[in-house]
Amino acid sequence: xxxxxxxKSAGLKxxxxxxxxxxxxxxxxxxxxxxxxxxxxxxxxGDDVGLATVYRVLNQFEQAxxxxxxxxxxxxxxxxxxxxxxxxxxVCLQCGRVEEFYDATIEQRQKKAAAERGFELxxxxxxxxxxxxxxxxxxxx
Amino acid sequence: xxxxxxxKSAGLKxxxxxxxxxxxxxxxxxxxxxxxxxxxxxxxxGDDVGLATVYRVLNQFEQAxxxxxxxxxxxxxxxxxxxxxxxxxxVCLQCGRVEEFYDATIEQRQKKAAAERGFELxxxxxxxxxxxxxxxxxxxx
DNA sequence: ATTACAAATGAGAATGATTAGCATTAGCAT
DNA sequence: ATGCTAATGCTAATCATTCTCATTTGTAAT
Numbered sequence: 001x002x003x004x005x006x007x008k009s010a011g012l013k014x015x016x017x018x019x020x021x022x023x024x025x026x027x028x029x030x031x032x033x034x035x036x037x038x039x040x041x042x043x044x045x046g047d048d049v050g051l052a053t054v055y056r057v058l059n060q061f062e063q064a065x066x067x068x069x070x071x072x073x074x075x076x077x078x079x080x081x082x083x084x085x086x087x088x089x090x091v092c093l094q095c096g097r098v099e100e101f102y103d104a105t106i107e108q109r110q111k112k113a114a115a116e117r118g119f120e121l122x123x124x125x126x127x128x129x130x131x132x133x134x135x136x137x138x139x140x141x
Numbered sequence: 142x143x144x145x146x147x148x149k150s151a152g153l154k155x156x157x158x159x160x161x162x163x164x165x166x167x168x169x170x171x172x173x174x175x176x177x178x179x180x181x182x183x184x185x186x187g188d189d190v191g192l193a194t195v196y197r198v199l200n201q202f203e204q205a206x207x208x209x210x211x212x213x214x215x216x217x218x219x220x221x222x223x224x225x226x227x228x229x230x231x232v233c234l235q236c237g238r239v240e241e242f243y244d245a246t247i248e249q250r251q252k253k254a255a256a257e258r259g260f261e262l263x264x265x266x267x268x269x270x271x272x273x274x275x276x277x278x279x280x281x282x
Numbered sequence: 283a284t285t286a287c288a289a290a291t292g293a294g295a296a297t298g299a300t301t302a303g304c305a306t307t308a309g310c311a312t
Numbered sequence: 313a314t315g316c317t318a319a320t321g322c323t324a325a326t327c328a329t330t331c332t333c334a335t336t337t338g339t340a341a342t
Contacts, residue, residue, distance in 0.1 A: 013309055015319060035300080050321040055300060057319095071212065075299065075329090090260050099258045106254075109247050110269055117240045118279075119231050119271035126267045128251055130260035138259075154338050156290060176329080191292040196329060198290095216300090217328060 010064030017049040021057050025067065025081045032070070032078040032098055072098075073129060088126040094137040151205030158190040162198050166208065166222045173211070173219040173239055213239075214270060229267040235278040 007014045007022075020042055025033070033041070039054045058079050061067040067079045072091050086107075087100040106126070114121040132138050148155045148163075161183055166174070174182070180195045199220055202208040208220045213232050227248075228241040247267070255262040273279050 013318065015309070017320070048321095052301075052322075053320055077299090090255055090258060092260065093263060099260070101254045101258065103250050103254055106247050106250050109244050110267075113242045113244055113247075114231055114269050114271050117231060117242065118274050119233065119240070119269070120274050121269055121271045122234060123270040124268060125270075126251075127265060128255050128260070128262060129264040129266075130255045130262045133259050133261050154289065156338070158291070189292095191294095193293075193330075194291055 006064065006066055010060070010066070012060060012064065016047075017053050018057050018061075020047050020049065021054065022061070022066070025079070028081075032072075032080050034076045034078045036076065037078075070127075071125070072127060088128070090128040090130055092132045092137060093129050094131055097132060097138065147205065147207055151201070151207070153201060153205065157188075158194050159198050159202075161188050161190065162195065163202070163207070166220070169222075173213075173221050175217045175219045177217065178219075211268075212266070213268060229269070231269040231271055233273045233278060234270050235272055238273060238279065 004014050007018060012018060021038060024038060024041055030037070035051070035055050035058055038058065039049070039051045042049050042054070058067065058069075062069050062079065065082055068082045069077050069079050070089065071077050072089070073093070085102070087102045088106075090099045090101060091097070110124055111121050145155050148159060153159060162179060165179060165182055171178070176192070176196050176199055179199065180190070180192045183190050183195070199208065199210075203210050203220065206223055209223045210218050210220050211230065212218050213230070214234070226243070228243045229247075231240045231242060232238070251265055252262050
């Protein structure tokens with residue numbers, strides 16, 4: 001199951017902009033990208049797509065399950081490749097480093113908490129805001 | 142320690158708009174309010190404050206530790222009275238009902254997850270998005 | 283009480299992210 | 313090769329939130 005088939009099954013035509021965006025995420029240089037990030041990276045590599053298109057494509061990919069959208073602290077949202085594995089994030093408040101983690105116990109207790117209060121868990125978002133420890137932030141100069 | 146002393150200790154003058162906003166939260170009719178909500182409620186009760194002021198005051202109160210700000214799904218943020226007890230939220234995707242909960246295990250595992258990855262937990266945000274169970278959503282018509 | 287001044291307010295402009303509208307272009311099936 | 317619909321690229325529009333700045337209001341000192 002490659003990119004093309006993914007697009008197909010989502011009822012999306014395989015267009016140039018879409019393929020560009022997709023391969024950007026698959027190249028894996030950076031895992032978490034905002035619409036603006038994607039836009040700039042594409043421009044930088046000579047491919048010029050409109051910003052509006054980037055937004056549209058990103059959202060379509062999210063609907064299609066190709067990408068996952070996150071709202072870290074701040075206003076702009078970021079997207080990452082959906083590799084099937086659900087995970088949460090730890091974000092360094094200083095340098096922005098992002099680590100992913102998964103904790104089965106947390107997941108389970110969430111479901112329990114919801115159930116106990118008459119809810120059926122549909123989804124959740126957990127972000128841990130922290131500071132890299134030690135001398136200085138690893139990603140800070 | 143009342144409202145006035147709170148304002149004082151935060152270095153904030155006790156002005157009319159600030160007292161109005163504060164008492165709105167303390168009246169407790171609704172626990173979670175957005176800037177827009179506050180603005181409308183004040184207008185409705187004849188007190189007319191500017192929207193900009195509401196935003197300013199809300200943020201100052203957050204800095205001062207009087208209120209806590211949350212970003213539920215969607216774009217606008219909501220505030221609630223800070224009563225010292227940290228808790229997370231479950232939000233019904235259908236009707237918007239919000240329940241608060243606290244799970245010591247979750248809290249602890251978060252700290253652990255952060256520590257294990259070289260972070261010092263500073264803060265976190267956990268929102269569970271769910272649906273009220275049973276026949277129909279309690280708050281839905 | 284009155285004064286004096288910095289802090290606070292209000293109204294509207296400005297911002298920043300994201301979306302909508304629409305004419306033009308490009309996949310894709312015939 | 314043709315035609316039609318979806319997709320793209322602009323630009324303008326939204327929405328929440330913040331900023332600017334002239335005017336007003338607490339407050340502490342007279």
